[in-house]
Amino acid sequence: MRHQPVGFLRERNILSVRSFMLLFLSCIFNLGFPGTPSSLKTLPLDGHLCFDKIHHAARDFGNRYQFLPLAVLHPKSVSDVATTIKHIWQMGPSSELTVAARGHAHSLQGQAQAHRGVVINMESFSGMKMQVYIGKHPYVDVYGGELWINILHESLKYGLAPKSWTDYLHLTVGGTLSNAGISGQAFRHGPQISNVHQLEVVTGKGEVVNCSEKQNADLFYGVLGGLGQFGIITRARISLEPAPKMEIENLLSQLSYISSTLFVSEVSYVEFLDRVHVSEIKLRSKGLWEVPHPWLNLLVPRSKIHNFAEEVFGNILRDTSNGPVLVYPVNKSKWNNRTSVVLPDEDIFYLVAFLSSAVPSSSGTDGLEHILIQNKRILDFCEAAHLGVKQYLPHYTTQKEWRAHFGPRWEVFVQRKSAYDPLAILSPGHQIFQKAISIL
Ligand SMILES: Cc1cc2nc3c(=O)[nH]c(=O)nc-3n(C[C@H](O)[C@H](O)[C@H](O)COP(=O)(O)OP(=O)(O)OC[C@H]3O[C@@H](n4cnc5c(N)ncnc54)[C@H](O)[C@@H]3O)c2cc1C
Structure with missing residues (x-):
């Protein structure tokens, strides 16, 4: 042997x-x-x-x-x-x-x-005991299979909450930390992988290793955004902050915006964070949750977002919509470049997420084939126009493509x-x- x-x-x-x-x-x-x-x-x-x-x-x-x-x-x-x-x-x-x-x-x-x-x-592991530590720098110790929604409920008992979220909380800690974990707070606090102090990881040799910025740092950063390639996250120590209070007037006063475009909906903090779950329940009741989801998530450099929008929204997707499209800016300075995540080469980039649902067995514009063709057209355009776009939640089928995705990394x-x-x-x-x- x-x-x-x-x-x-x-x-x-x-x-x-x-x-x-x-x-x-x-x-x-x-x-x-x-x-x-x-x-x-x-x-x-x-x-x-x-x-x-x-x-x-x-x-x-x-x-x-x-x-x-x-x-x-x-x-x-x-x-x-x-x-x-x-x-x-x-x-x-x-x-x-x-x-x-x-x-x-x-x-x-x-x-x-x-x-x-x-x-x-x-x-x-979900539901196993979580341990919240209060004090000047509060944190919570959780198992890797814990759902973020459970962490929210547990930490709120202490008036605390994690700083950075995903739009949907019925995801596990290990699952989102293997990618990055981004949402509306990422521009301020960074992604979820920027808000973890320590991990316990089981490597591909079956070794249980504790790692952090100071201890086994290479494994720590490798696992964050590492697509599960270097170890299984069995425990994580996640940074907390005092749970935000509703301060909408205060926040709005700091913004410059066109007042007629303002849309306000008052909900509690938990309702806001768990908003996608409400849609999930509705979609499930109509049999529309367990359908094919040909999602495409892209990170687009700021300098190229106009070229991107012009072609993608003005041409490729002009007549169709198969689900929400999210667009928000992200600040690279809040990301640690030692992690495994691959980002565009600019300080500010946009997440553009095409969250399509396909109608099973439809051969029309809402069918899987059509959406996949559109996704490919978007990707082909990005490549041909050298936009420096990177996939988030990347998917490739050959090592050649993975090499190109990682580039010098x-x-x-x-x-x-x-x-x-x-x-x-x-x-x-x-x-x-x-x-x-x-x-x-
Ligand atoms: C409705 C919905 C909304 C979403 N919203 C967002 C969003 O707002 N922001 C965002 O960033 N992402 C979002 N995502 C994507 C999501 O973060 C990823 O798909 C994530 O991987 C899902 O977590 P999971 O627990 O289901 O992981 P899985 O799908 O179970 O696993 C994902 C990957 O991580 C690996 N993995 C899982 N657990 C561990 C572990 N403990 N240790 C090491 N590797 C592990 C798996 O092997 C696999 O490679 C969303 C997904 C959905 C379906």
């Missing part, structure tokens, strides 16, 4: 005739060969692995990609996560098993899925993969790296 030092590169896949025969025999006779369920079944766990009720783990919010796993782990402790990953790591490159953390599965293209791998149901990303998940066990759904199989 031979370990490939950087065994995750696609071109290094080696599956010899001998290994094929071994795999074949083990399948027929269930010999307990590494990689079969039987070797997982003996793991000492506080929670459990499930081999039959697994179909839900092949679905996500995008409703377009379905990869059936081999098993779903329902962990009851951090050591369950570590034990499972360590076991798969110790199998070496002879096993094709991969591992995906599944938060609330609100990914769009199978990012939290693992084809014939193990999906870790991080929500098994690709090297660091690969180095981190090699250090923390050298067999490419983690987060296969992004299709950045592929686990090498090399039984000789």
Whole structure:
């Protein structure tokens, strides 16, 4: 058996005739060969692995990609996560098993899925005890599978709240920190990844590592915005502030705006933050939530936003609308450039989010095919016009595209993969790296 030092590169896949025969025999006779369920079944766990009720783990919010796993782990402790990953790591490159953390599965293209791998149901941690620390610099310690809505309710008991949000709070801490976590507060406080003090991470070798700006900083920054590639976030320490009071008059007095464009709707702080959930309930009742979501999220440099708007809104999308489009500016100075997130090369850029829903089996302008073609036209235009646009919640299917996405940051990303998940066990759904199989 031979370990490939950087065994995750696609071109290094080696599956010899001998290994094929071994795999074949083990399948027929269930010999307990590494990689079969039987070797997982003996793991000492506080929670459990499930081999039959697994179909839900092949679905996500995008409703377009379905990869059936081999098993779903329902962990009851951090050591369950570590034990499972360590076991798969110790199998070496002879096993094709991969591992995906599944938060609330609100990914769009199978990012939290693992084809014939193990999906870790991080929500098994949801509802486990959170610890709020009050004082001059308040914070809350939470599990990686905790939902942001639960953190809001818990911290409000102390008059506190996290500083930076997403528009929708029924997402897990691990899921949003793997991307960035942005919304209307990001221009002031930065994304959610700028408001985390410390993480506990299980690496692709099954090691449990605490990391922060001062301790194992490379892993800390790598994991933030790292698309789940370097480790599974099992705990996070999130910065809090006194929960804002309603001060609309005060805020408006500082703004320069055309008064006839002002739209005010008075709601409580929780109602404001949890606003998308209200829409979710309505859409669910009409059967319109679990439809395909061909979303496209772009980060557009400020200097190019007019060119972008002219072509995209003035031409490509002139006659159609399949869902809300969000546009807001973001301030790069609030982001830490050591994280794994890829941003445009300018100090100010805009999030432009096309949050489309497709009508199932429609072949019209509200159908999936049509929306995907429009998305491609937008992406093609951005590339042809050299706008320096980057995808947020990026989706690519080849390593060449991923390299282009990361640009000069690709090297660091690969180095981190090699250090923390050298067999490419983690987060296969992004299709950045592929686990090498090399039984000789
Ligand atoms: C209705 C809706 C509204 C949204 N609004 C916003 C918004 O305003 N701002 C914004 O930034 N994003 C937004 N998103 C996108 C959202 O942040 C991402 O899709 C996020 O990944 C979803 O979190 P999740 O818990 O469902 O993660 P999943 O979909 O379960 O996982 C996403 C990725 O993270 C990995 N992952 C999950 N948990 C962990 C963990 N504990 N450790 C390491 N990796 C992990 C997964 O393997 C996968 O690669 C929205 C999505 C939806 C569906």
